[in-house]
Amino acid sequence: MGKGQNTETITKQLDTVVSQLQRKNAKVAFFVGAGISTNCGIPDFRSPKTGLYSNLRKLNLPYPEAVFDIDYFRKKPKAFYTLAEELFPGKFVPSKFHYFIKLCQDKGILKRCYTQNIDTLERIAGVSDDKVLEAHGSFCGNHCIECSEEMPREKLRAFMDQKKIPTCANCEGYVKPDIVFFGEALPDKLWEFWEEDIDDIDVAIVAGTSLAVYPFASLPAEVGKKANRILINREKCGDFDTNPRKSDIVLLKDCDIIAELLCEKLGWSEDLEALWLAGNKSVRGKPENEVEPSSSQKDKAAATATEIAEKVEAGLEYDKNEEKNKRDKVKNKENDEDVDVLAGVVKKISIT
Ligand SMILES: [Zn+2]
Numbered sequence: 576m577g578k579g580q581n582t583e584t585i586t587k588q589l590d591t592v593v594s595q596l597q598r599k600n601a602k603v604a605f606f607v608g609a610g611i612s613t614n615c616g617i618p619d620f621r622s623p624k625t626g627l628y629s630n631l632r633k634l635n636l637p638y639p640e641a642v643f644d645i646d647y648f649r650k651k652p653k654a655f656y657t658l659a660e661e662l663f664p665g666k667f668v669p670s671k672f673h674y675f676i677k678l679c680q681d682k683g684i685l686k687r688c689y690t691q692n693i694d695t696l697e698r699i700a701g702v703s704d705d706k707v708l709e710a711h712g713s714f715c716g717n718h719c720i721e722c723s724e725e726m727p728r729e730k731l732r733a734f735m736d737q738k739k740i741p742t743c744a745n746c747e748g749y750v751k752p753d754i755v756f757f758g759e760a761l762p763d764k765l766w767e768f769w770e771e772d773i774d775d776i777d778v779a780i781v782a783g784t785s786l787a788v789y790p791f792a793s794l795p796a797e798v799g800k801k802a803n804r805i806l807i808n809r810e811k812c813g814d815f816d817t818n819p820r821k822s823d824i825v826l827l828k829d830c831d832i833i834a835e836l837l838c839e840k841l842g843w844s845e846d847l848e849a850l851w852l853a854g855n856k857s858v859r860g861k862p863e864n865e866v867e868p869s870s871s872q873k874d875k876a877a878a879t880a881t882e883i884a885e886k887v888e889a890g891l892e893y894d895k896n897e898e899k900n901k902r903d904k905v906k907n908k909e910n911d912e913d914v915d916v917l918a919g920v921v922k923k924i925s926i927t
Contacts, residue, residue: 580826580827580828585826585828585836588824588825588826589826589833589836589837589840590840591824592778592805592824592837593837593840593841595777595778595803596679596684596778596837596841597841598777600684601684601777601778602684602686602775602776602777602778603679603684603685603686603776603777603778603779603780604686604687604688604689604772604776604778604779604780604798604802605676605679605685605687605688605689605690605780605781605782606689606690606779606780606781606782606784606791606794606795607672607676607688607689607690607691607692607697607781607782607783607784608690608691608692608782608783608784608785608786609621609622609691609692609783609784610782610783610784610785610808610809610830611670611672611673611692611696611782611783611830612667612670612673612692612694612696612783613783613876614670614671614672614829614830614831614876615667615668615669615670615673615694615696615876616667616875616876616879617662617667617692617694617696617876617879618630618876618877618879618880618883619876619880621785621787621788622877625876625877625880626880627639627658627880627883627884628640629880630880630881630883630884631884631887633884634884634887634888634891635888635891636654636891640757641654642654642655642658642887643655643754643756643757644756644757644758645720645756645757645758645759646758648720648749648751648756649720649749651891652740652749652751653740653890653891654887654890654891655751656735656740656890657883657886657887657889657890658883658886658887658890659714659735659752660735660886661879661882661883661886662693662694662714662883663714663732663735664694664695664696664699664714665858666858666859667694667696667699667858668699668854668855668858668859669696669697669699669700669854670696670830670831670834671831671834671835671847671851672782672783672830672831672833672834673696673697673699673700673702674700674834674847674850674851674854675834675837675838675847676688676697676700676702677697677700677701677702677850678838678843678846678847678850680701680702680703680706681846682843685702685706686706686772686775686776687706687707687708687768687772688702688706688707688708689708689710689765689768689769689791689794690707690708690709690710691710691711691784691788691791692709692711692713693709693711693712693713693714693752693754694713694714695709695713695714695715697709698713698715699854699858700850700854701850708762708764708765708768709762710755710761710762710765710791711754711755711761711788711791712752712753712754712755712762713752713753713754714752714753714754715752715753716728716752716753717731717741717750717751717752717753718750718751718753719743719745719746719748719749719750720748720749720750720751721743721746721748721749722743722745722746722748724743724744724745724746724750726741726743726744726750731750731752734750761790769794769797773797773798773799774799774801775799776798776799776802777801777802777803778802778803778805779795779798779802779803779804779805780805780807781795781804781805781806781807781808781813781815782806782807782808782830782833783807783808783830784808784812785808785809785810785812785813786812786813786814786815787812787813792813793814795813795814795815796813796814796818800820803822803824804820804822804823804824805823805824805825805826806823806824806825806826807826807828807830807833808826808827808830809827810827811825811827834847835847
């Protein structure tokens, strides 16, 4: 997996990164993707064979991404909500890499964390609201898709616990978490933050992403020339591959392993361990000696993707039945409605 990167090369590169992070008033920005969350047991969406979309492809969806399509959701919301149940924040513990980001914040060097992930694990790790930008939205807030009325997390959760589709108290439209669906715009805040940050970053750490989804993928390419860019990923990708800069550092290793090595060299190991153990305790309620090593979760992520797809299939069945029920109801009502429409027309005429 290291593609010819030996330990000596990696040690040397890590030393360079450490010296960059230790520079006075260093400003560090992260650009992260699914790869930093797979160790938490969250399946990658786009992995060719094990990813969520690959698993969803077997189902009776018009296309696998339909689960995140706003028009599809408007008609058949259950498929998404089945998936949401599986991915809903609360059962996953942030990875060591998430806690490394949090440590950068604690040490006063975190400028921003741009994430493509919707899992809110950066927030759960303790990265503050003004430091994290979920480019593709997240489970953090919820709004009605028709009138934009907000719904608090607890209320949405209550609907989900009753296996109901959350609906707006204002207009009865469907409510969904603020995950950016296909056909929706990226958050305005992304561009506000980016304008502020683009030329004000000293170290740009790109991790766990193959830089395939635009416009996010173009951010590391746009980052100011004074920034040192670091890629931590399974393979070289994006601008690091097609338009490399002389100062680029590429670390083809597991994100958590790199986080541990960096923390060791920075003298942050104890802090990292303390955060990691506290995280496990608060999410899983596990005593310290039962904490699973972070890497053991990775295989689970692939298994979870299959499991999720199976559940979504059941969700589709539900949508189909709901649709049939609605159709039957409409049929029965058709005559009545014709009368209603007529009545409406008569009313209009009499008003005007
Ligand atoms: Zn509404």
